[in-house]
Amino acid sequence: MDNVTPLGGDVYEIDTRMAGHAGITAGYLILGDRPCLVETGTSTSAPVVRDALTSLGVGPDDLATVVVTHIHLDHAGGVGDIAGFYPSAQIVVHRKGARHLADPSVLMASAKRVWGDKLDTLFGTLSPTEATRIRALDDTDSIDLGGGRALASHYSPGHAKHHVGLLDSATGDLYVGDAAGVYLPQTGDLRPATPPPDFDLRTALNSLTLFDDLGPQRLLFSHYGPVSDVPEILARSAEELRIWVDLTRQAHTEGMDLDHAVAMVREKTRERYAAPTSEDAETVRQFEMLSGAPSNVAGIMHWLDRSSPASG
Template sequence: MKKPLQISQNVYLIDDHDLKMEERTGTYVLAEDEITLIETSASPSIPYILEGLNSLGISPEDISYIILTHIHLDHAGGAGLMLTHCPNAMVIVHPKGARHLADPSRLIQGAKAVYGDKFSDLFDPIVEVPEDRLIVKGKGDTLKISEKLTLEFLDTPGHANHHLGVYHPLTKGIFSGDTAGIYYPQLDREGIEFYLPTTSPNQFDPEKMLHSISRFMDLGIERIYFGHYGMSENPAEAFRQVENWLHVFLEEAKQVFADENQRIRLVENITKNLYDKVQSHLRKQGLADNHHIYELLYLDINVSSMGLAHYLMKLNGGTH
């Protein structure tokens, strides 16, 4: 296993090997007086987090807080299991997410709808978070984790209604979860800076997403700490690309939805059209068609297509 990366002042990144993929989902470690984790990924990632903490010389008993940007299982599914290793930690979550951590039955049901028979392999076990270990934080709330650092919480819907943004004033950085999209550091190494929106089901709302992104811009941030994956020090370019691709995602999805023949296999056809667009874009930038990133891109686009399909069906009164 590769060691955690120090990516800014007292901020480390552990690769969670989510979905058995490197550089898919990360856990951030804030090595302050009150040691704080941001995200846990799903339960199969917990051994990687524990190993990463060990390599940083941090005991799980030393963790004070585990912050979840939102409760989708690839960000929060392992929180209950992680707590069994962290007897002194509290879990911080959006007001709309707390009850689903205490009773994850609806989370499980939703993930099974997306991942089908792969669910158990990817997410088990999902352990309930005891209610007395939960702290609710919302818009305007703060959390002091050292004399110099107080984190600030923002309500940032668009990807999900139960989504927090976490502002780190010392580094002028935002832990954006999934609201501001996905960053692909694998492509950076090929000389291609690339970001996509993530529009997964079932609370995707493009207007709310754009509004949340504008809130990030208003903060004058200099860094984005992405849930998927890593830090970008070029927020203006990240926001530009995410907004542009969000427009492309919506237009392609609407065209498929408007064609009765294509609508029969709605998600499949949206996925194909978007994947072709993304591949064409990357091909023009010199990326080989057999690059390993395409496996991850296809997965991300397919899940985003499910959310686009759900959004359009909801917009059209459930017509399918």
């Protein structure tokens, strides 16, 4: 299938075709003794992901585990649907997100307030998963992949309070979710992902330090794809966070409203990122909608409003 890319080590990248677009959100299949899907994508992407797994020889009773880095709908919106397609699979998530997969009503109501009429098109509806099928991870935990292989789970908040990074013992791949930001393979740019309401600068930087200390061989971004320059990318991620926070703090201190703050931060950061080619412009536009300046600045503003002046 044209949306499946082998990455070596029995790992396959699956383009979930979020909202019908290519290159926005990736899921990953680890095809070992106990096949494991990392990230489901959205609810509307679930049939795309199922077809990809079928093409890789994973039938309805073969998938052992579904694990999500966090419960935002572009990562976990398809959990309920995928759980229905694969009745033997255990659903794995950090304990702070587990109740929202069993009862998504609060999460969906919050998403409706943020996205409004775009919700159905972008994400669809997260269906509930039977609580008995959900495994809640502790801050440090492990997921058995069979054959002596495991995913070590490491609590990594800052982007979201229910976020984990996942380190593959066989390949050294680290599934970073959104904790290291959003990587655009078309331009090589890395941008922060600091949405409300959970963003916290110090916590986010601590999570990046944790990732570096784990010594991964490769970072697998949910947005989007594999990156091998691990120390450089993690350092860039921390640098981007600090720059966006400093600029937003300046706007906040000057009393700017959100629209003016977004415009200022966009202008001040424009030269940090490559201009997309005409072929890549639509993909970059989709990234901007999903995790762009309005969301990032709003998340930083929210953190500043609830922080003391000395925070960060």
